[in-house]
Amino acid sequence: MSNKQNAGTICVQGGWKPGNGEARVLPIYQSTTFKYSSSEQMARLFDLEENGYFYTRLANPTNDAVASKIAELEGGVAAILTSSGQAANFYAVFNLCESGDHFVCSSAIYGGTFNLFAVTMKKMGIECTFVSPDASEEELSAAFRPNTKLLFGETISNPSNDILDIEKFARVAHSHGVPLVVDNTFPTPINCRPFEWGADIVTHSTTKYMDGHATSVGGAIVDSGNFDWEAHAEKFPGLTTPDESYHGLTYTKAFGKGAFITKATAQLMRDLGSIPSPHNSFLLNIGLETLHLRVARHCENALKVAQWLEKNPKVGWVNYAGLESSKYHELAKKQMPNGTCGVISFGLKGSREEAIEFMDRLKFISIVTHVADARTCVLHPASHTHRQLTDEQLREAGVAPDLVRLSVGIEDVDDIINDLQQALGE
Numbered sequence: 001m002s003n004k005q006n007a008g009t010i011c012v013q014g015g016w017k018p019g020n021g022e023a024r025v026l027p028i029y030q031s032t033t034f035k036y037s038s039s040e041q042m043a044r045l046f047d048l049e050e051n052g053y054f055y056t057r058l059a060n061p062t063n064d065a066v067a068s069k070i071a072e073l074e075g076g077v078a079a080i081l082t083s084s085g086q087a088a089n090f091y092a093v094f095n096l097c098e099s100g101d102h103f104v105c106s107s108a109i110y111g112g113t114f115n116l117f118a119v120t121m122k123k124m125g126i127e128c129t130f131v132s133p134d135a136s137e138e139e140l141s142a143a144f145r146p147n148t149k150l151l152f153g154e155t156i157s158n159p160s161n162d163i164l165d166i167e168k169f170a171r172v173a174h175s176h177g178v179p180l181v182v183d184n185t186f187p188t189p190i191n192c193r194p195f196e197w198g199a200d201i202v203t204h205s206t207t208k209y210m211d212g213h214a215t216s217v218g219g220a221i222v223d224s225g226n227f228d229w230e231a232h233a234e235k236f237p238g239l240t241t242p243d244e245s246y247h248g249l250t251y252t253k254a255f256g257k258g259a260f261i262t263k264a265t266a267q268l269m270r271d272l273g274s275i276p277s278p279h280n281s282f283l284l285n286i287g288l289e290t291l292h293l294r295v296a297r298h299c300e301n302a303l304k305v306a307q308w309l310e311k312n313p314k315v316g317w318v319n320y321a322g323l324e325s326s327k328y329h330e331l332a333k334k335q336m337p338n339g340t341c342g343v344i345s346f347g348l349k350g351s352r353e354e355a356i357e358f359m360d361r362l363k364f365i366s367i368v369t370h371v372a373d374a375r376t377c378v379l380h381p382a383s384h385t386h387r388q389l390t391d392e393q394l395r396e397a398g399v400a401p402d403l404v405r406l407s408v409g410i411e412d413v414d415d416i417i418n419d420l421q422q423a424l425g426e
């Protein structure tokens, strides 16, 4: 009998494993520091020679328990929580790249990540080349340079809903001796486990479905433990040569499969400090306890809404990989047999103004800069998150000017459709 549990059990039981007489529910260790009786013991912790807690910026028991639940859900060996999804993606890349390095990224990614990679990291001397998620292996390969350190993509892109062919991207990354990093925010490990398709590192904005109730901004990075850093040691000196800021310790030698996450903790968290508060991790954990139930309901509702929208004469187009009309339907069925996510993008016939008036007429479906929580909500990227862009720039970013992003919640689906119907003026 395998002692690996299924996702639904890990959601409820993973992470916190109380001993005899300990709290059944994950406690909130709302403490910056931890007490020791010998100076020698504390010194060993500082040298990473012993496991233990001493300062919450480096490690905290509440944060660690939730990170280990997420690692288990993804089938990885180790994970770290961050204060936001932005911090998770930044750390995942910055843990492998330094000034003078380069990486390749699918162009179908979240706008905040695009800005981080294209503008902010460029100022740090790290360059990114964007490629279409639909590019052939030859086209993807052509974007690689001798100083390329990773390939990056989103399993399901926010907001354009494109599906990443993880096996194809992994093949190309591995043929160039670099890892594939995948942002798995939208499907969550309930619907897709990118490691099973060859990805090496997974990131999350836990702000979305994982928290699920729109209470806490947060992020996570998970390592599969599969990428052989030593086999490409010349590309990853940060992992495979001594770290002078840790007394000459070499991460791959000292920590094996834990090297990537230990380096992210010991260097990046130590120096940049984007930790979640233990209280937010506690809330995230409560969200995770029902993730498997909510994701299934989000998908069931979203498919019904997408099918209804597609039949509506006022709707020009619907992009949802669960629909047979989607060019990603077959790929989605392969990588995500139980469904994709609750987010649909669509456009109304007529002008950009039509979309705005439709949204203003919605009753309980609210206009918010958020996706992927229990409440159904909408956003018009061209008027909101991407409002500084011209129509031309919007198209380049893969966001149609008329695109409405509808995040279908877990309310009763008939009520969601009724609200959409009255807002369409029917």
Ligand SMILES: *Cc1c(COP(=O)(O)O)cnc(C)c1O
Pocket: 084, 085, 086, 087, 089, 110, 112, 113, 154, 158, 183, 185, 186, 204, 205, 206, 207, 208, 217, 218, 219
């Ligand atoms: C929201 C989001 C992010 C950024 O996460 P924050 O938690 O808002 O910092 C990154 N990637 C994807 C796919 C997202 O949807």
